[in-house]
Amino acid sequence: MSTTEQPTTDAAPSPALPDGPRGLLIGGEFVDAADGATMAVHNPATGEVMAEVAVAGQEDVDRAVRVARDAFVGAWRDVTPSARGKILWRLADLLEENADELALIESLDNGKPLAEARGDHGFSAEVFRYYAGAATKIDGRTVTPSAPGPWHAYTRREPLGVVGQIIPWNFPLMMAAWKVAPALAAGNTILLKPAEQTPLSALRLGELFLEAGLPPGVLNILNGDGAVTGAAIAGHDGVDKIAFTGSAETGRKIVHAATGNLKKVTLELGGKSPNVVFADADLEAATAGASAAIFSHMGEVCIAGSRLYVQEDVFDDVLAGVADNARALKVGPGTDPGTQLGPLVSVEQLARVTGYIEDGLRGGARALAGGARHGDRGYFVEPTVLVDVEPDARVVREEIFGPVLVARPFKDPEDLAREANDTRYGLAAGVWTKDLSKAHRAAAELQAGMVFINTYGAIDPSLPFGGYKESGWGRELGPDGLDPYLQTKTVVVAL
Ligand code: NAI
Ligand code: MG
Numbered sequence: 001m002s003t004t005e006q007p008t009t010d011a012a013p014s015p016a017l018p019d020g021p022r023g024l025l026i027g028g029e030f031v032d033a034a035d036g037a038t039m040a041v042h043n044p045a046t047g048e049v050m051a052e053v054a055v056a057g058q059e060d061v062d063r064a065v066r067v068a069r070d071a072f073v074g075a076w077r078d079v080t081p082s083a084r085g086k087i088l089w090r091l092a093d094l095l096e097e098n099a100d101e102l103a104l105i106e107s108l109d110n111g112k113p114l115a116e117a118r119g120d121h122g123f124s125a126e127v128f129r130y131y132a133g134a135a136t137k138i139d140g141r142t143v144t145p146s147a148p149g150p151w152h153a154y155t156r157r158e159p160l161g162v163v164g165q166i167i168p169w170n171f172p173l174m175m176a177a178w179k180v181a182p183a184l185a186a187g188n189t190i191l192l193k194p195a196e197q198t199p200l201s202a203l204r205l206g207e208l209f210l211e212a213g214l215p216p217g218v219l220n221i222l223n224g225d226g227a228v229t230g231a232a233i234a235g236h237d238g239v240d241k242i243a244f245t246g247s248a249e250t251g252r253k254i255v256h257a258a259t260g261n262l263k264k265v266t267l268e269l270g271g272k273s274p275n276v277v278f279a280d281a282d283l284e285a286a287t288a289g290a291s292a293a294i295f296s297h298m299g300e301v302c303i304a305g306s307r308l309y310v311q312e313d314v315f316d317d318v319l320a321g322v323a324d325n326a327r328a329l330k331v332g333p334g335t336d337p338g339t340q341l342g343p344l345v346s347v348e349q350l351a352r353v354t355g356y357i358e359d360g361l362r363g364g365a366r367a368l369a370g371g372a373r374h375g376d377r378g379y380f381v382e383p384t385v386l387v388d389v390e391p392d393a394r395v396v397r398e399e400i401f402g403p404v405l406v407a408r409p410f411k412d413p414e415d416l417a418r419e420a421n422d423t424r425y426g427l428a429a430g431v432w433t434k435d436l437s438k439a440h441r442a443a444a445e446l447q448a449g450m451v452f453i454n455t456y457g458a459i460d461p462s463l464p465f466g467g468y469k470e471s472g473w474g475r476e477l478g479p480d481g482l483d484p485y486l487q488t489k490t491v492v493v494a495l
Contacts, residue, residue, distance in 0.1 A: 014046060014108060014333060015108070020105065025207075026222075027064075029216070030203075032054050033060050035057055035059070041053055044343040045378045056222035061233055062238075065191065067216075068189040068220055075215040076189055076218045081187075084184060084185060085132040085185070088185060099118060109198045109199075109200045110170070112297055112298065114335060116334075124174045124178075127177045127178060134185045140156045160264060162239050163188045163189070164191045164242045166243070167194060167245050169195035170301060170345070177205075178476045190220060202221055206219060234253070234257035241264040241266075243476075243484065244268070246269070247270055248270050267472040268476060269427075269472045271306075271428060274430070275290055277290065278311050278433035278435070279311040280433055282432070283314060283321075284321075286454075287318050289456045290405075290432075291322050293430060295325070298403050299402045299403035300401050303427050305430050307407075307408070308408075309408055309409075319407055323385045326383035329341045344402055349379065353400055357386075360389060360394070365389045365406070370404075383403040384404045387406075387408075396408075413442065425471045426470070427472070430455075448468055449466045449475070450466075464479075464480040465477045
């Protein structure tokens, strides 16, 4: 079934990619790889190559680790907490001053609509400001031991050292912000590896950090793929911690790679998050919320509300509304004015998402909207709503990471909780009801790191973000997001 406007072949040419750094950022300079290796960066709206960036091999990773270690025990250690905070705040200002350019870079590289890129970057600026304020509030405690004394005992909160940060392609600049901001606030130095699909906004971020006054070597940016560059960082004995966002499969590889020096690891992995609409909900709000939960950012969102559970009396009405919303979305290049759903990030992701849709339809699912690729140029997929799906179908169990919703009716809250929790994941959940006690009972019952009530995906720099079960280890954002970048030292003095 083909429901959206057809093809994009005769669309206007994409706007030109702004100039910007294309090298590796090591020691405060953008440089070529030691072996000269480069890789192509594609525009997912057209499939065309837009740029070439340098690719870090083992030698570059080794050098970046040395540079980051030198900065950690050198220039960066002498920067006061207040001065660290000022650099982060200045960086936030620079993100806003360069908002148009950064949004264009992101939209061309990732595919997302300009308005969504702008929203990501505004949020990123606020994350930098939140942790700018945190830099001056990192305190230990004085402690009174009970052993025969007298004693003077206290704790210090110290940075870990050199941290490796490996990020995905769905929110390229925002994922960098979530990782870089708390790490710098805490006084660490960084090796950041952007996703191979979307390196450009992170490179521009590196350039802005130098403009903001960050000393050379504190933030190093190493482009490259996962198997070589990512694995070299994750397995490096000179790296004290890895923070990773991406697939559960790669998360497992990172855990294995970390065993050499037992580096600390935090993981933000995938999800298959249930979004639950009770019959007593504000159905108009719930319908709009359920649509946005799966179709914003092309559904390439770890917290996407990708499993919709609607109480049976209102199932048909809500699903008809969600399908109408899906059909009404304007699909096109992210840089076209008015686009609401851009292309998927890569040809691999296009194959993956259309493969899931076909698998679902073969297994007996019915598409109320969408159900196929959109057009024949670029990596577009129709916003898709699948019903008549069984609980054990792959489309119900596995993360699709595209604009594909599966929906099932439920009778009573007990059945609902059992089915909603029947997943290896536990990232987020949504609940729509006007009944307060029902809402809070569901919030307690759902196994998820974040529960959204009468809204979906409401995130904030102050709110901890992370997963239960196989959705991850640790939290980002909020005070909890600073902890993984600090370690506690106890100092005991016999008086
Ligand atoms: P991925 O998890 O392989 O890639 C994420 C990052 O990890 C990239 O920077 C990549 O270069 C790096 N990486 C890959 N292999 C590595 C290794 N062995 N060692 C160190 N770093 C490595 O995700 P991919 O392949 O791009 O997407 C596949 C699926 O993963 C998606 O369809 C989606 O389901 C899920 N995913 C989830 C994300 C989330 O936000 N939770 C983000 C991206 C993907
Ligand atoms: Mg991969």
